[in-house]
Amino acid sequence: MINSILKGIKAYIGTFELISKLKLWKYFAIPIIISVLTAVIIGLSAYGLSDNIGRFIANIWPWEFGKEIFISISTFIGWIVILAIGLILYKHIIMAFSAPFMSTVSEKIEAHLTGVERHSHRKTSFKEQLWRGIRINVRNLGKELLITIPILILKFIPVVNIFSTFLLFLVQAYYAGFGNMDYTLERHFKYRKSIQFVRKYRGIAIGNGIIFMLFLFIPVIGVILVLPMSVTASSINTVELLKQDNLLNQNKVVV
Helix, strand or coil: CHHHHHHHHHCCCCHHHHHHHCCCHHHHHHHHHHHHHHHHHHHHHHHHHHHHHHHHHHCCCCCCCCHHHHHHHHHHHHHHHHHHHHHHHHHHHHHHHCHHHHHHHHHHHHHHHHCCCCCCCCCCCHHHHHHHHHHHHHHHHHHHHHHHHHHHHHHHCCCHHHHHHHHHHHHHHHHHHHHHHHHHHCCCECHHHHHHHHHHCHHHHHHHHHHHHHHCCCCCHHHHHHHHHHHHHHHHHHHHHHHHCCCCCCCCCEC
């Protein structure tokens, strides 16, 4: 697992040069706009709601003694909750609505890496790619929230909350990497087989997602570069895995 995570991280090396070499920047224009607008909306919402959630949590403290301290702590916890949920929504929104553009990028990277311009993979339209992206990300959003809510509850337990933060980060990373891998997998597999494939190589997904999540902590530039870098890195990894499993050129669509 550790080696797979490191492999997912290492794939980011040289991604900027590859994007420039293949002249892929134009395909990222609309996804970058989607990313920036989504980040701004979610960021403003988080800023406005954190105080409200903090005061709501503070209502469980019935005494006046230490009330202000408890409110301050509750506001911070509220900010963490909103940030966590905001990051979840952000990544699934941008990955879902960027799917048709990222699928094209992934296909061009695959052609470059294999030297084969026309693979005998599934042919999908813009509409089908968009629907696939929405379907995958709605499914992942539901599962991620089910896992995240119990982890957020653990934040109220001293010491344990340190480990819960790390666990929460890994969960977010996995689902980010999952979405990035599917841009390549959608050409080769149908829905269920793609899910099985990512589960098999979850370490690669986590490694890709770790850098994806770290990009989001870089002001402004992070939300601009996160998709170009992460999708390129994931495409490199996923094509390599398909080659490794002798699945890259199979004619039969796997259900």
